[in-house]
Amino acid sequence: MDHFPTNWGRPRNDAYDAYGTFPLPHRPNNNTKDAFASAVQRTQQPIVTGTSVLALKYKDGIMMAADTLASYGSLARFKDIQRLHPIGNYTVIGAGGDMSDFQYIQKFLQELIIDEFTSQDGHDLGPAQIHEYLSQVMYSRRSKLNPLWNSLLVGGFKDGKSFLAYVDLLGTTYSASTLATGYGAYIAQPLLRKEVEGKEDTLTEEEAARIMETCIRVLYYRDARSIDKYQLATITADGIKITDSRPISTSWSFAEGIRGYGAQTQ
Amino acid sequence: MTSIGTGYDLSASTYSPDGRIFQVEYATKAVENSGTAIGLKVKDGIVLAVEKLIHSKLLVPEANRRIQTIDRHIGLATAGLLADGRHIANRARDEAVNYRDAYDAPTPLKILADRLGLYVQAYTLYSSVRPFGISTILGAVDKDGPSLYVVEPSGVFFGYNGAAVGKGRQLAKTELEKLNLQELTIREAVYEAARIIYLVHEDAKEKEFELELSWIGQETKGVHLQVPKDLQRDAEAKAKAALETFE
Numbered sequence: 001m002d003h004f005p006t007n008w009g010r011p012r013n014d015a016y017d018a019y020g021t022f023p024l025p026h027r028p029n030n031n032t033k034d035a036f037a038s039a040v041q042r043t044q045q046p047i048v049t050g051t052s053v054l055a056l057k058y059k060d061g062i063m064m065a066a067d068t069l070a071s072y073g074s075l076a077r078f079k080d081i082q083r084l085h086p087i088g089n090y091t092v093i094g095a096g097g098d099m100s101d102f103q104y105i106q107k108f109l110q111e112l113i114i115d116e117f118t119s120q121d122g123h124d125l126g127p128a129q130i131h132e133y134l135s136q137v138m139y140s141r142r143s144k145l146n147p148l149w150n151s152l153l154v155g156g157f158k159d160g161k162s163f164l165a166y167v168d169l170l171g172t173t174y175s176a177s178t179l180a181t182g183y184g185a186y187i188a189q190p191l192l193r194k195e196v197e198g199k200e201d202t203l204t205e206e207e208a209a210r211i212m213e214t215c216i217r218v219l220y221y222r223d224a225r226s227i228d229k230y231q232l233a234t235i236t237a238d239g240i241k242i243t244d245s246r247p248i249s250t251s252w253s254f255a256e257g258i259r260g261y262g263a264q265t266q
Numbered sequence: 267m268t269s270i271g272t273g274y275d276l277s278a279s280t281y282s283p284d285g286r287i288f289q290v291e292y293a294t295k296a297v298e299n300s301g302t303a304i305g306l307k308v309k310d311g312i313v314l315a316v317e318k319l320i321h322s323k324l325l326v327p328e329a330n331r332r333i334q335t336i337d338r339h340i341g342l343a344t345a346g347l348l349a350d351g352r353h354i355a356n357r358a359r360d361e362a363v364n365y366r367d368a369y370d371a372p373t374p375l376k377i378l379a380d381r382l383g384l385y386v387q388a389y390t391l392y393s394s395v396r397p398f399g400i401s402t403i404l405g406a407v408d409k410d411g412p413s414l415y416v417v418e419p420s421g422v423f424f425g426y427n428g429a430a431v432g433k434g435r436q437l438a439k440t441e442l443e444k445l446n447l448q449e450l451t452i453r454e455a456v457y458e459a460a461r462i463i464y465l466v467h468e469d470a471k472e473k474e475f476e477l478e479l480s481w482i483g484q485e486t487k488g489v490h491l492q493v494p495k496d497l498q499r500d501a502e503a504k505a506k507a508a509l510e511t512f513e
Contacts, residue, residue: 107367107370110366111363111366111367114337114338114362114363114366115359115363117335117338118334118335118336118337118359119335120331120334120335120492
């Protein structure tokens with residue numbers, strides 16, 4: 001409540017209070033206000049973030065991998081966060097970007113799955129449907145200038161067909177036999193393409209897992225927002241399997257030879 | 267029915283001089299005209315069964331289901347007006363979604379029954395609406411294990427071990443009382459449910475009916491599902507055989 005009658009309904013004006021009769025601490029603030037202060041504020045940046053997600057097609061279906069770190073800026077804030085999430089019986093989504101937006105996505109997709117289940121019409125959503133739905137949500141949110149700050153991979157296997165596609169905060173979608181988000185799109189994608197393209201129908205699960213581990217290791221060496229623990233997901237005719245988080249082996253002995261890091265020999 | 271024509275039965279918002287609300291009682295009559303629905307709460311789950319009377323041979327088999335799914339772990343069977351049953355199921359789904367949104371957990375059936383009870387009761391208060399012409403059996407396996415509730419047209423709801431609503435409820439209740447529900451498995455309960463529905467149908471033999479069966483338990487991983495076709499066929503065969511030897 002503004003107790004200064006001279007202030008009611010009008011800005012400070014010398015004609016009404018020429019001599020500053022109000023005690024200083026109580027003097028009303030009649031400065032011009034920021035015109036945007038009360039305007040709608042949108043998400044400007046992600047806060048708690050995950051980094052790359054990798055995925056490839058192999059003989060039996062789709063394999064996905066992501067490390068378990070959720071960073072707060074450059075701080076490794078949460079070290080055991082699952083970034084691969086099953087949706088329904090045939091689909092896994094993996095997310096980089098804002099983890100709270102990812103949790104929101106998990107929530108509304110869960111609601112969608114239950115809604116479909118309760119209709120009991122003999123149909124359920126496969127990876128293609130989930131990816132299409134997700135892309136519509138992502139695009140509509142960016143069109144409201146309020147994006148869900150993620151880049152997502154959707155992998156799945158239903159009715160004998162595997163599915164792998166990408167969608168991001170802009171609503172952009174694409175599909176390929178190997179996909180990687182974030183830093184992985186630069187570092188891991190070339191490695192994945194070299195190992196996988198042309199071999200999608202022959203690659204075994206063991207080979208695929210080995211490729212994934214190599215890529216995760218390279219990313220851990222190069223990506224400062226990564227961690228040396230990751231999870232693998234496989235989606236095949238047998239359903240969805242997501243492993244517990246597992247460590248990768250690393251070797252830092254070469255660091256000794258780096259000038260300015262190891263022992264100085266010259 | 268001496269009350270008819272006295273004017274106190276035209277609106278759910280008016281009591282009769284002796285303190286009754288006739289519209290609610292008429293709604294109960296609408297339930298009594300419907301095929302029987304039963305629910306069994308047994309040691310490891312819930313079984314729901316409905317005697318769905320077929321009013322036309324031209325209907326597609328399994329059309330107009332009276333057992334509906336509310337959430338992954340909740341089933342609902344109604345006796346009374348089919349359309350009212352659909353409406354109450356939609357409302358129940360909304361409530362289940364609302365609970366999940368707020369608490370990120372599956373809705374306990376106690377809460378859902380409470381909310382549906384409040385909703386149904388609101389339709390006994392106004393002259394502009396009619397009370398629901400259905401009794402609703404709710405079954406679920408939630409964090410506290412199996413539970414079974416019935417919501418009446420008046421809005422009251424009670425928890426049960428075995429429930430029966432609709433035309434054959436008296437006979438069905440007597441049969442349910444003979445069972446040792448706490449000892450049964452859901453698989454055994456499916457056979458008992460099928461037998462009871464076939465038994466109570468004896469009184470309306472001239473009408474054709476379809477048996478609807480659903481269950482929730484460990485065998486379904488806590489999910490409300492239709493009983494598999496082969497098990498249902500077997501249960502129906504046994505039910506028919508049991509009719510021969512009854513009495």
